[in-house]
Amino acid sequence: MKHDNLLLSMLFVFTPLSLMAIGGGSSVLGALQHAVVDDQQWLTTQGFFDMFAISRVAPGPGTLIVTLIGWHLAGLAGAIVSTIAIFTPSSVLVVAVAYLWNRYPDAAWQKALKYGLAPLAAGLVLSSVFALLENARGGWIAWVVAALVALAAQKVRLGPVTLMAIGALVFCGLFRAFG
């Protein structure tokens, strides 16, 4: 049955992403986009970006974009399978480490994990940003607005939701003027 195959392939696509998300969900956004838009062709580029936008203004972790993708593709079963796929492997790992932590509370391996994985997180988050901006609507406008939002986040005392709303409006303005 086609439906079963879809659920199964969702499992195969999202499970490995779970363990690659070093430093958080933002690390695998590029890989997620590549998987669902290019490889599997489950979504158009625009569909992916729409869901990405929604996941950022909805409550809860942004990685719930995967739940939304699953829901969109295969209803409730899709939402459940995709959520379990993206959260189970990393969760098992965290609980295993929490267990080991209680048994071996030696700081050396904790420091080693932190030291070794932090550069990966940084590199992956930034390359995901590039992967998204390469495909975003608006071409150069997207790069400019993203850079401005990042700069504003660093310099201005505003909450993330306010910043994103302002950024979105600036994008729309530039897009109408130059796009």
Add this chain to the structure above:
Amino acid sequence: MPAPLALPAEPITLFEPDRIALTDQKENSDVFDDDRRAERHVAAARPEPQPVSTPPALVELFLVFTKLGITSIGGGVNGMMHREFVTHRRWFTDEDFLSGLALSQSLPGVNVANLALWLGYRCRGISGALAALSAVLLPPAIVIILIGDVILRWSGNPVVGALLAGLAVAATGMNLWVGYLATRYACTDIAAIVLTVAAFTGCTVFHLSTLVVVAVLAPIGIGIGFLKARR
């Protein structure tokens, strides 16, 4: 030590406006500086609160994490968790919380989910971990499906479409900032800089799959970390 970042995160004000201390206002949505900020918070808040002796019931765990999951929009939940669990409820010591935070940020997976798992596990073992995880995920998952369905139905509308495109770009800008903070946090020496550049160029310039990049660089990084910790 980086300069304190100056962004009051919205979720915090949503949460408990009357309890915001001066140090809390400096906390913002992001993750990578949270532990350093929290360390300052600790320094400011001696004597250290002691955790209560009886661990919280599963229902209580579930309810608290539900509140934290559903009130966090656009990040900022780590600071909220610190206040809730260490300052108010005293379920954890600062040391406990900070090591959990460091770990949930290093290990793969969503930071908030990892931290919930860690805290839940420390309180009530496996069932505590499951209660905390499902509480931070389930309610927001239902909300995103409901909101998503409505918004996606309107995405063909030119105005809604443009706004969504703008939001996606702005959200990517926030990620760019997170990437900047993460880079500043990670690059403590030459080896770490090389690893960061390797991870970035591997994916962006050489178009290697993320899986390959992680499989190669994670063991190397952790290995170097071990050698450094030994010294």
